[in-house]
Amino acid sequence: MRQLMPPPDSPDTAVDDDRLAELYAAGTTEAARWLRVNMVSTLDGAAMGADGRSGSISSDSDKSVFQTLRAWSDVVLIGAETARVERYTRLSHEHGRADVRRPGGPLLAIVSATGRVDVDRLFSADGGQPLLLTCRTADPDAVREFSARAGDDAVLIAGDTAVDLPTAVDELTARGLTRILSEGGPHLLGGLLAADLVDELDLTIGLEARGGEAGRIVQGVRLDTRFAAHTLLGAGDSLIGRWLVSRPESPDGSGRR
Numbered sequence: 001m002r003q004l005m006p007p008p009d010s011p012d013t014a015v016d017d018d019r020l021a022e023l024y025a026a027g028t029t030e031a032a033r034w035l036r037v038n039m040v041s042t043l044d045g046a047a048m049g050a051d052g053r054s055g056s057i058s059s060d061s062d063k064s065v066f067q068t069l070r071a072w073s074d075v076v077l078i079g080a081e082t083a084r085v086e087r088y089t090r091l092s093h094e095h096g097r098a099d100v101r102r103p104g105g106p107l108l109a110i111v112s113a114t115g116r117v118d119v120d121r122l123f124s125a126d127g128g129q130p131l132l133l134t135c136r137t138a139d140p141d142a143v144r145e146f147s148a149r150a151g152d153d154a155v156l157i158a159g160d161t162a163v164d165l166p167t168a169v170d171e172l173t174a175r176g177l178t179r180i181l182s183e184g185g186p187h188l189l190g191g192l193l194a195a196d197l198v199d200e201l202d203l204t205i206g207l208e209a210r211g212g213e214a215g216r217i218v219q220g221v222r223l224d225t226r227f228a229a230h231t232l233l234g235a236g237d238s239l240i241g242r243w244l245v246s247r248p249e250s251p252d253g254s255g256r257r
């Protein structure tokens with residue numbers, strides 16, 4: 001992997017795991033909360049492969065960034081469909097480099113209007129307490145099943161028929177989970193962008209076209225969100241970028257609130 005942008009100070013442009021961690025930590029510690037979204041797409045814009053999952057369009061360099069971002073995070077936020085399709089289990093304590101990660105590793109927080117997650121699968125691996133971010137019209141049996149396994153304080157209710165994302169994110173922050181990483185999917189990303197909760201999009205573009213009917217990385221809402229390039233890395237299989245949401249009104253124009 002090589003650093004393309006900004007041009008590195010030294011002639012050595014190679015990016016190893018330590019350099020990758022440095023590049024992805026830069027600028028995130030000054031804010032009281034930082035929410036980034038990590039997504040992968042093909043060069044022709046597909047957010048999933050023919051099997052309906054994102055793993056089949058991922059690459060070795062994408063996996064390195066994925067692990068680096070998990071190491072940085074206090075909580076991994078995902079939509080319930082991603083939890084179902086990508087067969088998420090709660091996150092193991094091993095996720096993330098020991099020297100930088102949250103003690104115990106990141107928690108997993110699932111956003112769901114129905115409250116329906118596969119609790120058996122979730123608990124089929126060791127890990128920290130998973131959280132369910134849901135709303136008042138959720139299926140009461142599903143919510144009861146979740147809290148019976150994860151604990152009453154693992155269920156956060158925000159909103160009536162959908163999760164009020166600003167309230168849910170504030171609740172995570174109030175629990176000290178201030179480094180928030182969303183791993184998608186496209187509908188959750190649309191909701192987070194529409195609510196102006198995203199500080200940064202981390203996008204790996206695989207150097208391939210797959211055609212087909214697959215959706216894009218954002219779905220469900222119309223947006224007019226602008227980004228500014230922060231870092232661009234190149235690998236044999238991917239182009240990897242950190243894109244900050246542009247908030248020209250922010251004090252230093254950096255996008256930081």
Ligand SMILES: NC(=O)c1ccc[n+]([C@@H]2O[C@H](COP(=O)([O-])OP(=O)(O)OC[C@H]3O[C@@H](n4cnc5c(N)ncnc54)[C@H](OP(=O)(O)O)[C@@H]3O)[C@@H](O)[C@H]2O)c1
Nearest residue numbers: 039040047079080081082112113114163184185186187188
């Ligand atoms: N390319 C990538 O980087 C990437 C990343 C992640 C996922 N994916 C792919 O994306 C596909 C799934 O797409 P998707 O857009 O359906 O995934 P998603 O956004 O993860 O899940 C949508 C579901 O999340 C819940 N949800 C999201 N926002 C909500 C809100 N504000 N309030 C209440 N519930 C909310 C709902 O769950 P309920 O139905 O339970 O109410 C909704 O049906 C899969 O094929 C997956 O592999 C790709």
